[in-house]
Amino acid sequence: MDDFPVRDGVSTLDHLEGSSSGVRYPADRLAGLDPVDGRPLLARYDLGAAGRTLTAGALAGRRRGGLWRWAELLPVRRAEHVVFLGEGATALVALPRLGAALGVPGLAVKAEGGNPTGSFKARGMAVAVSRARELGAASLIAPSAGNAAGALAAYGAAAGLPVTVVMPADVPAANREEAAVCGARVLLVEGLISDCGRLAGLIAEATGAFDVSTLKEPYRAEGKKTMGLELAEDLGWRLPDVVVYPTGGGTGLVGMWKAFAELEALGLVGPARPRMVSVQSEGCAPIVRAFAAGERTAEPWSGAATRAGGIRVPGAVGDMLILDALRASGGTAVAVPESEMDAVQSLAGRLGAGYVSPETAAALAAVPLLRERGDLGSDERVVVFDTGIGAKYPPPPGLAAPPTVAADEQDVERLLALLHTG
Numbered sequence: 001m002d003d004f005p006v007r008d009g010v011s012t013l014d015h016l017e018g019s020s021s022g023v024r025y026p027a028d029r030l031a032g033l034d035p036v037d038g039r040p041l042l043a044r045y046d047l048g049a050a051g052r053t054l055t056a057g058a059l060a061g062r063r064r065g066g067l068w069r070w071a072e073l074l075p076v077r078r079a080e081h082v083v084f085l086g087e088g089a090t091a092l093v094a095l096p097r098l099g100a101a102l103g104v105p106g107l108a109v110k111a112e113g114g115n116p117t118g119s120f121k122a123r124g125m126a127v128a129v130s131r132a133r134e135l136g137a138a139s140l141i142a143p144s145a146g147n148a149a150g151a152l153a154a155y156g157a158a159a160g161l162p163v164t165v166v167m168p169a170d171v172p173a174a175n176r177e178e179a180a181v182c183g184a185r186v187l188l189v190e191g192l193i194s195d196c197g198r199l200a201g202l203i204a205e206a207t208g209a210f211d212v213s214t215l216k217e218p219y220r221a222e223g224k225k226t227m228g229l230e231l232a233e234d235l236g237w238r239l240p241d242v243v244v245y246p247t248g249g250g251t252g253l254v255g256m257w258k259a260f261a262e263l264e265a266l267g268l269v270g271p272a273r274p275r276m277v278s279v280q281s282e283g284c285a286p287i288v289r290a291f292a293a294g295e296r297t298a299e300p301w302s303g304a305a306t307r308a309g310g311i312r313v314p315g316a317v318g319d320m321l322i323l324d325a326l327r328a329s330g331g332t333a334v335a336v337p338e339s340e341m342d343a344v345q346s347l348a349g350r351l352g353a354g355y356v357s358p359e360t361a362a363a364l365a366a367v368p369l370l371r372e373r374g375d376l377g378s379d380e381r382v383v384v385f386d387t388g389i390g391a392k393y394p395p396p397p398g399l400a401a402p403p404t405v406a407a408d409e410q411d412v413e414r415l416l417a418l419l420h421t422g
Helices: 047-053 056-060 066-073 096-102 121-134 147-159 173-181 193-207 220-234 251-265 286-293 319-328 338-350 358-373 412-421
Strands: 013-018 041-045 092-094 107-111 140-143 163-168 185-189 242-246 275-281 332-336 382-386
Touching (some): 047 251, 096 107, 107 220, 147 163, 147 173, 163 173, 220 251, 242 358, 275 319, 275 358, 286 319, 332 338
Parallel strands (some): 242 382
Antiparallel strands (some): 013 041
């Protein structure tokens, strides 16, 4: 691919930095959490060097690179280590019918279900796996509530690295089957993602597998930040007024906030930022609770329960980073009832958004709530992140089974009646 942007030495990765401590660390070794305080590490780049080659014109010429079009702001130094399955460059889709129904005619959706494994998790795992391979990881492990498992399994297989995933036992069958088909070892746990994370950590310590849990290593966030980089390009180097994001571990929200600062440093956007909105379910809303209370960190949620597995995260490692981004942007956090999530999932399908995941439905359901609270204007440009396809999940509650008739049925009136009632 002549226009594939990754070349040896293109990355301008300079060092890692403690997100809270500010301590600098070398970038070219496998790294987990900040040894000073156990908080996430963030990748830092030589943005002056990046800006000399990463221009709007250069990006326009990198047609086939997916998210790797942003190679200067990604951590992989040698092209041979890049694992590329087509991730990134997803569509930003205007949805005026759905937007009108939700009270925001200017609504658009970033359609992350277009990624190779059907969700935004492909972005983070593509970069994390590529970098882990470059730094010498021999095997990989992660807990997952669903889509991350399939993405890690797919990218691990492409990289030739053994993968283990630890998942709640009630995870949708499609997620565990995807991981198994891609060759991962799958362990199911009678518990929540937090329990899976603890067991994954024990297995990693015993086996030497590199743990790529959410924000427990620095590079999944780098893959996820490309959603923010693309968003600016999609909108002609302007940012929207509001970004609405379903939040579990929050890597994407943290990554996008980081991306906006990097884009400004490169001169591609100005200082204006979108208001960032974190959406959770009423059955698991630690970030919403902490935001409302003015807390700097989020206490773990007891008895987490929602059918949107991706946001059933009782405690986020990056809680401080999430809350900081919400407040710095003038944004907010909102919890939606399960019943609203279910209703909006079906509404979105009927009004042209496709079969979205329950997490996406939660984000969409937040839009009218935000309008009612005065947190969102009807004339604002709002982007909701559609984090994955709904086909990997059980159907919404109450979805009726279609009628069945014999192949030799001849009664047209009966057929029409069946269709009407079905």
